[in-house]
Amino acid sequence: MSKPRVAIIGAGFGGLTAARALANAPVEVTIVDEANHHLFQPLLYQVATGALSPAEIARPIRAILARQANCEVVLGKVTAVDTQQRKIEFHDGGLRNDSLPYDYLIVAAGARHSYFGHEEWERLAPGLKTLQDALEIRRRILMAFEKADRETDAAAKAAALTFVVVGGGPTGVELAGAIGEIARHLVSPGFRNISPSEIRVLLVENAPRILLSFPEDLAQAACESLRRIGVEVLTGSLVTGIEPGRVLMGDRAIPALTVLWAAGVVASPLAKSLGGPLDRAGRVMVNKDLTIPGQPNVFVIGDLACFTHQTGHPLPGVAPVAMQMGVHAAHNIVRACDGQALKDFHYLDKGNLATIGRAAAVADLGKIKLSGLVAWIAWLAIHIFFLIGFRNRLVAIFTWAWTYVTYDRAAMLIVGSDPSSAPPS
Ligand SMILES: Cc1cc2nc3c(=O)[nH]c(=O)nc-3n(C[C@H](O)[C@H](O)[C@H](O)COP(=O)(O)OP(=O)(O)OC[C@H]3O[C@@H](n4cnc5c(N)ncnc54)[C@H](O)[C@@H]3O)c2cc1C
Structure with a gap:
């Protein structure tokens, strides 16, 4: 049979x-x-901000299941x-x-x-879900610095150095925190014409506070960590429009070349x-x-x-x-x-974590609530443990340690091009 x-x-x-x-x-x-790979999405923002390379957070599905005799993989x-x-x-x-x-x-x-019915915003404000998304976001962030470095018009330079992240959930917080860190530590040695103080990172959230899935005190701690690294947190702010080069919030317009979507x-x-x-x-x-x-x-x-x-x-x-x-x-x-009855599913909630920049995080582990460096170490340990593949774990540990000590993000590479920009004829 x-x-x-x-x-x-x-x-x-x-x-x-x-x-x-x-x-x-x-x-x-x-x-x-x-896709031909399994993707560790919780570390996507690290690829989007040049801390890790794609192959460090993804692995071919065929390789993962190669030894499983009863399983075939189809692309x-x-x-x-x-x-x-x-x-x-x-x-x-x-x-x-x-x-x-x-x-x-x-x-x-x-x-x-989801763009809540505004699918036209996707082109202007990419979201983060796949490796392609991460590489496109990385390209946009780095191209904005390239443009700002050569820009002589003050308003255009300010727009190039303004980064708006829409959505104050864990992904938005992680993205904004990582861009804030880049702004503080990485730009100035390489980009001679950009001062970290010129860079604005805004995290925009419609709800009265960020990290709604976390207890209020941890969300507050996250907010303070973000502000310490220069991220402006705008809560109760609904994005009503995204146009090339600016974000609209009611009658307020923020000139920004780079808008990233983490809202739904x-x-x-x-x-x-x-x-x-x-x-x-x-x-x-x-x-x-x-x-x-x-x-x-x-x-x-x-x-x-x-x-x-x-x-x-x-x-x-x-x-x-x-x-x-x-x-x-x-x-x-x-x-x-086996002809047996099916059992009901029960979820065992082991907690919730979000990281903010270099060495801060918030962790809601039921009765235990952590913030700051301790939470970040917990975040690091859990992410390394669940990352697929021994090689990936090893490389990620090494890369994190390297970045932590040297501030060097080795994967700050621009690949791909803006599909809407044709070369000058
Ligand atoms: C940026 C980001 C950060 C996150 N951070 C965290 C975190 O820190 N902690 C946490 O717990 N969770 C996090 N999440 C959420 C977590 O990644 C998801 O909850 C989890 O991936 C859901 O698993 P899944 O198997 O349902 O879907 P996915 O992991 O998304 O897998 C879906 C798979 O289906 C494939 N697929 C989709 N459509 C088709 C199709 N039509 N045909 C064939 N294949 C298809 C996709 O290629 C993909 O491989 C994060 C998510 C994102 C995007």
Whole structure:
């Protein structure tokens, strides 16, 4: 008898964990991802700000799963799920359409940034989700310094040296903190015509405070750490428009060449093709056992799933949720193969961390709340532990230690070009 076929869409934190948890199960696994690599998204901002290189936070999925005999890896973008015919449809780089039948399906396609109906802002204010996004943000930051270094017009120079990060969640705080550090320590030795005091970094948040998912005292500590490194924190400020070279907040306009978006997320469009109920962010409302209503063989996990926690609140879109769901979905598939009833998912919350610049962070570990250097060391240890691949861990430790001591960000490289700028004829 052939073994049940498990298809997994997405090799992020959720999908990859699920695939690994099925390593010894009597099933055949196929994992499909549109990227050829698993990406450690929590360190993306370090690539975007030139502290780490792409290969240090990503690893080919085939390499990770090479020794798992029951798992096949397919590079392809899944375009639809046909739950009636039990198959997924995908294309590989636009060249060939294909489909893959399944007995069990785990959908772990994640989320992307949301511009709240202003999709035209994406071109002007990129978000941070993929390696391409990180390289584009790095290019924009470095090009702004290049432009400022040669600019003779004072207003144009000020706009080139103004960086606006929209969204005061962990990603926005981390990005703003890292740019603040670059401004303070890295620019002046190389860029002779820029003084650190000319650089403005603004973190704009619509809510009354930043880091809403953290307790108020930790958010306050983060705010103070940001201000210490020169980041201006504008809370209660709604961005109403983004135009080339400026950001609008009501009747206030801030000239800024570089605007970065960290303000919201929306689920993968694949959620719609599953046919079940969705929440406001387009996430699939899943049952307690992580299946979707009416489809006991289809599991939705990670950022794509809206799961209501024991506390009555939906679980946040963070890596530990995706990983725990991945293990749970895999175990439920094994149970189903054995003819056993599926079990409900329970999330074990181990805490919440965000880092701010060089040696400060905030950590909400339940009863223990940390800020400053101690929290940063906790952040460092956890990120090194969860980074995929021994080589990556080693390189990241070395690079961090090097950057910490020397302030040298080795990966400050401009690659790619602005697609909208044609060379002068
Ligand atoms: C900048 C940033 C910083 C973050 N920092 C933290 C942090 O510090 N701590 C924390 O816990 N969490 C953090 N997160 C959140 C965390 O990364 C996510 O919660 C986690 O990645 C969700 O896992 P997932 O498996 O649901 O989705 P993802 O990890 O996003 O994986 C989705 C996968 O699906 C693939 N995919 C998508 N669509 C398709 C398709 N149509 N066909 C084929 N493949 C597809 C993608 O290529 C990707 O590999 C951060 C996220 C970002 C963006």
